[in-house]
Amino acid sequence: MENKRKQEKAWVINQTEMIPGIMDLLIKAPKTAAAAAPGQFLSLYCGDKSRLLPRPISICDTDKFTGAIRLVYRVGGAGTEEFSKLGPGETIRIQGPLGNGFPLDPGFSSVMIVGGGIGIPPLLYLAKSLHIKKTLVMGYPSVTYLDEELAQHGNLYIATEDGSRGTKGNVINAIEENGLTADAIMACGPIPMLRALKQYGEAHNMRVIISMEERMACGIGACLACVCKSTEKDAYLNINKKRVCLEGPVFDAREVEL
Amino acid sequence: MENKRKQEKAWVINQTEMIPGIMDLLIKAPKTAAAAAPGQFLSLYCGDKSRLLPRPISICDTDKFTGAIRLVYRVGGAGTEEFSKLGPGETIRIQGPLGNGFPLDPGFSSVMIVGGGIGIPPLLYLAKSLHIKKTLVMGYPSVTYLDEELAQHGNLYIATEDGSRGTKGNVINAIEENGLTADAIMACGPIPMLRALKQYGEAHNMRVIISMEERMACGIGACLACVCKSTEKDAYLNINKKRVCLEGPVFDAREVEL
C-alpha cells in the first residue's frame, strides 16, 4: 500500500514553562506539520512503557516552512509530567494530525473566538488561520498565558475568575460586559463554558462551533472510547453518538449534547 | 530509627562501550561507594515504570575518595538496554552494597583469581584489594576486555574460546597449559566454569571460593527468590538452601551444590 500515514518521531526544538504548570513545547515533525490544520490534535506517546495510551494534545501552532509544531499543555498526570521533562534534541513519538478542525471558510463574516483554561492553545492557531473579522475572548482562572500572541490576531478580551485581569468572572461575563457580538462563536474549553456558549448562541441566534474533549484510546476512530452524545443519529455509527477523535473534536454545537 | 541505609540516587560520571555489548559505567554514589567491598553487588533500578525488579550488578571498582563506583555490564535485556543509554549527568537509582564479598584476609597466601565472560568485572576490584600473591586467569568467548587493567595486579593468563588470544579453550585449559598453582581459587563466571573449578580445586586440594548468580526480586534476603542449594542446612533458613543476595553471592564452593 502506498501513501500510508505514519507515526513520526518528533525532535524537541525547545520547551519552556509559560506559567506555572503550563508548558510550551516546540517540536520538529515536518510530515505532521505539513498536514496540520487548526482544531486538529496529535496523539503523543509516552516513553515509559507502563503508559500505553496516547495523550491527545491540540495543535497550538505550526510552521509549515520549518516543519515545527507548537504544543501548549498543562502538566496534570504522569504522561504530561514525562513530556515536561523533554529537552532540546530529545525525541517524542507522535501521531497526527488527527480529527477534524475548525472550518476556515465558514460562510459567515465575523466570529468570536472564545477559549477557557487549557482550551485556549488551539485557538491561537485558529486565530492565525481564520481570515474573517475576529474578536477574541479568553477566560483564565487567574494568570494569563498566550494572551499577547492572541492579541496580535484580533481584539482580545480577558476574563479571570479572581478578577486579577479583565472582567472578573467567566467568558460570558466578558462578552456581556463588553457588549461583544459576531455572527458566530468558535470555542474550546471546559464543558460548562461550552454549554453556556451554546445557550448564548441559541439565545442570540449565533452559530456555535466547539471543540470537545473525551478520553481516548486509539485516536483514529477504531475503539469507540471517545464518543459524545449527538442530537441526531450519526450516519456512520448508526446511533446517537459521535467520535470525538474522528467526527470531532470540532462540532457544530447543535450536533452534540453537552 | 537511626543509621538506616538508603537507596542512593547516583549520578552518571561517564559511560562508554568497552567492547561491543559491554558497557563501562562510572557513577558517583558516595555513601554506597564508602561501604563497598569486592564481590558485593548493587541493585540497579530502571527508570521505566514497567520494569520493577532490580538488576543486580557487581561492583567492578570503587574510588572511595571521589565516591565513584564502576560497573561493567553486558547489555542483554530491556533493563541493561535502558542503562546503556545513560549519559553524564543523568541519574540512576541504586541500592547497595549488597551481599557478602570475597574474604580479603583469607588465611592463605596465594590465590588464582579466575573469571569467565561477564563474571570478570568484580574480579578487578578483588585483584586490586587482595594483598597476597595473585595469578589471574580470565576466559573470554573471543574479544577481551578489562585485561590490561587486570594485568596490573598480577600475572594474567587469558583463554579464548576461539583461540584468538592466549590459550584456546577455557580457563581450566589455561591453568593446565601454563601449569598454574596457588593455595586457593577465587572465581566468578558461568556455572559450568564454577563447577569445573570446584572439581579442579577438590582434585588439587585447593580451597575454591566462588561468586554465584541467581534471579532476584528484593536483593536483601526477604523474598527467597535467589536461593541456591547448599550442602548443609543453612543456619538461618533451616533448609539446604542459601540466599545468593544475603549469604552470598560469594560462597565457599564446598557450601553450595552447583
Next chain:
Amino acid sequence: MNLSVNIAGVTLKNPVMSASGTFGSGHEFADWMDPGKLGAIVTKGVSAVPWEGNATPRVAETPSGMLNAIGLQNPGIDVFVNRDLPELEKYADTKVIVNVCGKTAEDYIRVVERLSEEPRADLLEINISCPNVKEGGIAFGQNADSVYEITKKLAEVSKKPIIMKLSPNVTDITEMARAAEAGGADAVSLINTLTGMKIDIERRRPLLANMTGGLSGPAIRPVAVRMVWQTVRAVKIPVIGMGGIASAEDALEFLLAGASAVAVGTANFNDPLTMEKVISGIEKYMERHGMDDVSMLRL
C-alpha cells in the same frame, strides 16, 4: 517459509490477527498500516440491533494496561453486513472473522444466521466474555453449562466455523474450553479482558462511568499465556491466543505455548504498526531458529 495456519478448515496466510474491538470494522486503521498484511481481520462485536454502549469515560489507563467499558457499541448487523463487510473485500488475501455479541441466545442466533449467508465472513467469533454489558456477554461465559449450551445452539445454526471467545474471569479456563469443544466449537479464542476497576481518588468515584471495565494490555499477558498453555493441553480444537501482545517476542510466547494463531489488541493503540512488526518478527525468529513452518514453534 510457511507462516500459514489452518483454523477449522480456513487457511490464514499468517497467524496474526487483530483483536476484536480494537480494530474497528477493519478499515479505520488502513491509513496507518496495511490490514491486508494480516492473517485475519477480526471485527468489532456486532449484535442483532444497534447498541448504544456505555456512558463515558469508557477507558482508563492502568500500569502497562488499560481498562475499557465500551459496552459493545455497534451499528447493528444490518449496517455491518451492508456497509462494513463489503469494505473488507479489498483485502482478498486476508480472512475475516466477525465477532458476534448478544444479550440472549436468540440475539446470537439471529446474527450467526445472518452471517452464515455472507461469503466475506470466513469465521465467526462468539463473544461470551464481555465484562461490560449488563445482560449476555460474560454471563454466558462464566459457567461451563451455559458455555456448552450457547455453543451447541450456535454450532447447530452456523454455516461458518465458530470460535468461542472465552473469559479469563473464571476459576478454571480449561473447563470452559472443554465445554465449548463439547458444544461443537471449531476453535476457542482467549483471553478476553479481566474485570478491573480504577478509582479516581480526587473525584472520589470510579473513573469509568460503568464502574468496572475490562483490563487488557501487556499487564495481563502472563495470565493470558498461562491460560493458553493450559487450554492447548486440554482441548483438541485450535486455540487463538491473545492478551497483551505488543511485539513479536510476546506473540511467540503464545505460539510456543501452542496457540494456532494470535491476536493483537491494545498494542494497536500505542503503535498501529505493531501487527506488521509482529509478523516480520515471527519470520525473523523462525529464520534464526531454522524453522520453515510456523507449526514448528509449538513446544
Next chain:
Amino acid sequence: MNLSVNIAGVTLKNPVMSASGTFGSGHEFADWMDPGKLGAIVTKGVSAVPWEGNATPRVAETPSGMLNAIGLQNPGIDVFVNRDLPELEKYADTKVIVNVCGKTAEDYIRVVERLSEEPRADLLEINISCPNVKEGGIAFGQNADSVYEITKKLAEVSKKPIIMKLSPNVTDITEMARAAEAGGADAVSLINTLTGMKIDIERRRPLLANMTGGLSGPAIRPVAVRMVWQTVRAVKIPVIGMGGIASAEDALEFLLAGASAVAVGTANFNDPLTMEKVISGIEKYMERHGMDDVSMLRL
C-alpha cells in the same frame, strides 16, 4: 488525625502493612526502612515443618509486575516461633500478622494452635490461595465449600482472630468471601497473586522452574481494586486490600473502595521506603480533603 483502624478487635495504628512473603519475617528490611512505622507486619507463610520451596528461577519480571513461584519456602513453625517472632518484640507498637500455610487441614490446624499461644502473634492470616504449591494452598481457596470448611475448622481452634487470604483466580470472589465469613473468619484479605506464566522464547521453555507463578505488582491493581470493591459490598467483616500498591494514591484506591487496611508487596522490592511513603501520603491526602479519621475515606 486518626489513622488507626480496628481489624477484628485488634487496633493497628495505621492501615498499612507488608504483604506476606515480600517482607521476610519482618526484620530483613530493617536496615532500609523502619518496620516499626507499619500498622502491622505480615510475615512470610509458615508451615508445620520446614518447606524447601521450588527450584529456581523462582521469579520473572513482567510488564509492571512480576511472577513468583517461591513455593512457600520457610523454616517451619518451631524456628519461626522461637527465633523470628521474638525478633519482632522490638516493634511493640506494630501488630504482627502471621501468615500460615499448609498442605492439609491438619497442617494448618497445627500451626494455628501453636500460634494461638504466642502473645506476639496478634492476628493470623491463612493462605489458602498460593498458586505455587502442588498440594494445599490454592486448592483450598478456589471452591466455596472448601473455603467454608477450612475456615470453620481453623476458627474453632484459633485463639487469635483469623484472616482468610483469598485467591483472585476464581469466577466470583464474593462467593469465596461469603464462604469465609460464614465459616467464622474475622476478616478477609485479597488479593493473592493471579496465576501466570512466562515463556523464555530463546530457551524455548517456561522461564520459571515451576512453569507457572503468581502475578503481582501494579499490573494487577485494577483486578484487585475491583475484587476489594465487590467484597466490601458482600461481607460485613473487614477486608484487607492488596495487589499492586506502589504509592499512597494506589493505597487510597483500596481505602476508598472500602478496604479497612492495605498491604504492600512487590513495590517493596523496587523501593523499600514505599510503605513509609504510603503512610505519609495517606495522611497528606486526608489533610487536603479535611478528613480527620481514616474511616472517612470509604466511599
